[in-house]
Amino acid sequence: MVSRVIPVEDFDLVIFGGTGDLARRKILPGLFRRFLSGQMPKTSRVIGAARSDINTDGYRQMIRDAIAEFGGAEKENTAGIEAFVGQLHYVTVDAKGDGGWAELHDLIRFEVVNAFYFSVAPSLFGDLAERLHTYEIADADSRVVVEKPFGRDLASAQALNETLAEHFKESQVYRIDHYLGKETVQNLMAVRFGNMLFEPLWNNHYVDHIEITVAETVGVGGRGAYYDKSGAMRDMVQNHLMQLLCLIAMEAPSEFESDAVRDEKLKVIRALQPVEPHHIVRGQYDAAGDEPSYREDAGDPRSFTESFIAMRCEIANWRWAGVPFYLRTGKKMKARTSEISVVFKDLGHSIFPGDEKRHRNILSIQLQPNEGMQLQVTIKEPGQGGMRLVDVPLDMTFADALGPDAEGAADAYERLIMDVIRGNQTLFMRGDEVEAAWAWTDPIIEGWQARNDVPKLYDQGSSGPDDAMALMHREDRKWRDIKG
Ligand code: NAD
Numbered sequence: 120m121v122s123r124v125i126p127v128e129d130f131d132l133v134i135f136g137g138t139g140d141l142a143r144r145k146i147l148p149g150l151f152r153r154f155l156s157g158q159m160p161k162t163s164r165v166i167g168a169a170r171s172d173i174n175t176d177g178y179r180q181m182i183r184d185a186i187a188e189f190g191g192a193e194k195e196n197t198a199g200i201e202a203f204v205g206q207l208h209y210v211t212v213d214a215k216g217d218g219g220w221a222e223l224h225d226l227i228r229f230e231v232v233n234a235f236y237f238s239v240a241p242s243l244f245g246d247l248a249e250r251l252h253t254y255e256i257a258d259a260d261s262r263v264v265v266e267k268p269f270g271r272d273l274a275s276a277q278a279l280n281e282t283l284a285e286h287f288k289e290s291q292v293y294r295i296d297h298y299l300g301k302e303t304v305q306n307l308m309a310v311r312f313g314n315m316l317f318e319p320l321w322n323n324h325y326v327d328h329i330e331i332t333v334a335e336t337v338g339v340g341g342r343g344a345y346y347d348k349s350g351a352m353r354d355m356v357q358n359h360l361m362q363l364l365c366l367i368a369m370e371a372p373s374e375f376e377s378d379a380v381r382d383e384k385l386k387v388i389r390a391l392q393p394v395e396p397h398h399i400v401r402g403q404y405d406a407a408g409d410e411p412s413y414r415e416d417a418g419d420p421r422s423f424t425e426s427f428i429a430m431r432c433e434i435a436n437w438r439w440a441g442v443p444f445y446l447r448t449g450k451k452m453k454a455r456t457s458e459i460s461v462v463f464k465d466l467g468h469s470i471f472p473g474d475e476k477r478h479r480n481i482l483s484i485q486l487q488p489n490e491g492m493q494l495q496v497t498i499k500e501p502g503q504g505g506m507r508l509v510d511v512p513l514d515m516t517f518a519d520a521l522g523p524d525a526e527g528a529a530d531a532y533e534r535l536i537m538d539v540i541r542g543n544q545t546l547f548m549r550g551d552e553v554e555a556a557w558a559w560t561d562p563i564i565e566g567w568q569a570r571n572d573v574p575k576l577y578d579q580g581s582s583g584p585d586d587a588m589a590l591m592h593r594e595d596r597k598w599r600d601i602k603g
Contacts, residue, residue, distance in 0.1 A: 127540040129160045129231040133223065135214065135247055136238035137167025137178070141266065143185035146238065149533030151186055154203045155193055158537060166226060167209045168219070169239075178209030214239065214246040220254040227256060234262040234539050241268065241279055248286040257286070262539050264293045267358055269548070271349065272564070273557035280550040289550055293539050298359045298457075299546040300531030300538075303490040304366060307459070310482075310492070310515070312371050317482070320463065322438045327464045327479070327596075330445045331363050334452035334601045338404060338579075339426060343416035350424040351401075355448040357560045361388065362548065363459055363486075364444060368434055377544035381552060388555040392433045394563055401567070401574040402427030402584040404451040410579055413450075423567070425574045426450045429587035445591060447598065451579040454603035457486035462596075471506045478510055488603060491516040 132150075134142050153159045167178045182204055186194050193199065208226060212219035227233060235251060237244055244265065251257035263283070270276025283292055298304060311317055320326070333355060339346040346354065365384035372379035403426050406412035413426045427449030434444065463480040481495040493512040500507040538546055566572070575584035582588070582601050591598055 124157050126158050126160055127232075127537055130163045130234060130540045131166060131227050131231055132164070132234045132236060132536070132540070133166045133168050133227070134236045134238055135168050135212070135243075136236075137165075137209070138169040138171045138173070138181060139238055141238050142167070142236075143181070144189045145530075145532045146236065146536065147182050148186055148190045149530060149536065151190065151200070151203050152193055152530075153533050153537060154206070155196065155199050159206075161206070163206060163231070164228075165207050166223070167207065168212045168223060170211065170213055172211055173209060175207070175209045179204040179207050182207055214243040214250070217250075220250055220256070224254050224256050229258070232262070232540055232542075233257070233260070234264060236264040236536075238266060241265070241270075244279060245282040245285075248283060252286050259288070259291075261287075262291055262293060262542070263287055264295060264536075264539055266295055268349065268353070269294055269358070269553050270557060271353055273554060273561050276553050276557050280554065284550075290544070292547075292550070293535075293544060294548040294550070294553060295532075295535055296358050296362050296548055297531040297535065298486065299362055299366075299548075300535040301486050301490060302534075303484055303486055303492060304363070305546075306492060307366055307484055308375075312375075318371070321461075323440055323442045325463055326442050327462045328443045328445060329364075329367060330460045330462065330599060331360050331367075331447070331458075332460075332599065332601060333360060333448040333457045334454060334582075335448075335450050336452060336455045336580075336603075338411075338451045339413065339416045343413075344418050346426075347417035347419055347422050347424045351426060351428040351448050351450075352560060352564060356428060356430075356446060357556050358548075358553075360446045360448060361556050361559075364432075364446070365552075367459060367461070368439060368444070370438070375545065377547075378549075380545050381549045385549070385552050385555055386436075387434060388552060388559060390434045390436045390439075391559050392435050393559075394430055394432055396566060396570070396572075398431040398590065399563065400427075400429045400584055400587040400590055401425035401572065402429075402449065402577045402587065403574040404449075404579050405576040407579040412576075423571070423573060427452075427574070427577060427583045427587070429583060429590055431590060443594070443596075445596075445598070447583065447587065449577075449583050452601055453580050453582055454601050455488055456601055456603055458599065459484045459486075460599055471508060474506070474508050476508070478508060483512075483599070 134146060136142055150165060183200055186200055210219050210223045210226060212223060235257065237247055270279055365387045368387045369383035372383045403413040414420050414422050429447040432444045432446060461482040465477050465479060478497040483493050485491045492515040494515055495510050496513050497508050497510050500509040535546060575586055577584040
């Protein structure tokens with residue numbers, strides 16, 4: 120089955136910070152893939168806007184180089200690259216100065232969709248928003264895309280939201296969390312709300328616990344000093360893991376529409392209980408041979424920032440009361456993986472003589488490195504005499520049956536950028552969601568600071584500190600193995 124690619128409306132997309140790492144590594148190569156798939160209209164334009172003193176020719180070369188460095192198989196398509204860079208423009212602007220803004224105004228076509236991607240430090244959001252209005256570049260129909268970090272606590276997130284709200288309505292603001300752009304995350308919603316099979320079981324009567332693990336093999340490396348100001352809780356849990364938790368735990372929205380979905384996600388965050396200190400394990404990776412420790416990478420021998428966190432959370436509502444949600448994320452782990460597992464309860468009684476093993480259905484959803492979905496089911500072991508049972512994974516990815524999806528191998532960024540152009544905010548975080556997430560996170564972080572909480576050391580290439588294992592073991596549960 121080959122699905123159709125539906126081109127989006129004609130647009131002009133301005134990328135502030137268009138010469139930066141994120142733009143070169145993710146945004147432009149992603150747009151190039153949308154261009155090749157036929158989704159980006161031939162008249163649409165992408166305008167890089169940054170401080171670097173280059174011109175459009177220089178920018179086109181920069182993006183050719185970026186595609187060569189960061190693109191996939193499509194980087195061999197030289198004719199495609201030339202056609203794509205022909206749709207790129209560049210203007211030198213300073214967010215804090217006045218040079219370049221009039222030129223940007225003259226370049227933009229106001230009769231098409233206008234979107235402004237703020238791929239710059241959040242401290243510049245206010246300056247950009249203000250100048251976009253002073254120079255009459257943005258209007259009530261423009262869209263603005265912002266990147267994480269969206270604040271570092273509730274107060275700073277509120278300040279950022281207020282800054283944006285001075286110039287844009289909430290319906291114009293697209294806060295990107297690229298985890299939500301993953302095909303499998305959307306498939307999770309399709310599986311939950313498009314089937315009769317799962318939803319009746321999706322509650323505390325049938326679910327034993329839910330686990331969300333996001334493990335990376337890399338350390339903080341060259342970004343150590345920057346990372347040390349945030350840590351795993353701010354960098355991963357407050358945004359990515361909480362967003363995944365919301366999608367797993369939310370009630371069915373009345374329709375698949377942005378505010379209906381986001382209202383339900385917000386209710387989950389608001390129902391999250393404060394977490395007891397003994398339900399949290401923080402860790403820092405230790406040195407291993409020539410490989411530096413976290414503290415060496417961070418450049419602070421006394422750093423108390425966590426490069427790993429495991430925690431047990433609870434959602435206080437009728438559906439989930441009593442079901443633990445175990446979240447875990449860390450750097451320098453044994454494999455790179457992002458996985459959500461819904462572990463159903465034991466049968467309670469087996470009718471099969473001699474079958475003493477605990478059989479559990481587990482729905483597991485992988486987001487990276489490969490996207491996929493499996494349901495562990497119990498069947499009879501083939502060929503054996505008698506009724507011997509075995510647990511096998513049922514592959515629910517169905518890639519072979521469905522063929523390549525309409526957006527090809529669209530990665531999360533490019534999918535989300537196309538949603539901005541379509542004006543669909545469903546997969547973007549709303550301001551009140553971000554604030555509610557910080558309101559839950561802040562007291563946890565303040566507790567560590569008040570107690571001078573020292574993270575436990577863990578071995579590089581491991582699954583984190585032993586205490587993280589104990590967090591589940593003491594409740595007679597076990598983390599799933601971290602496999603790439
Ligand atoms: P970067 O330092 O590589 O690039 C910054 C860009 O901003 C450059 O194009 C620079 O010219 C421009 N810039 C800086 N000051 C400016 C000014 N006064 N006026 C106009 N332009 C100015 O940064 P990056 O890694 O591309 O990150 C951009 C934003 O995205 C940051 O907020 C970052 O936290 C966030 N982010 C980055 C990544 C990533 O993978 N790089 C991932 C998630 C979020």
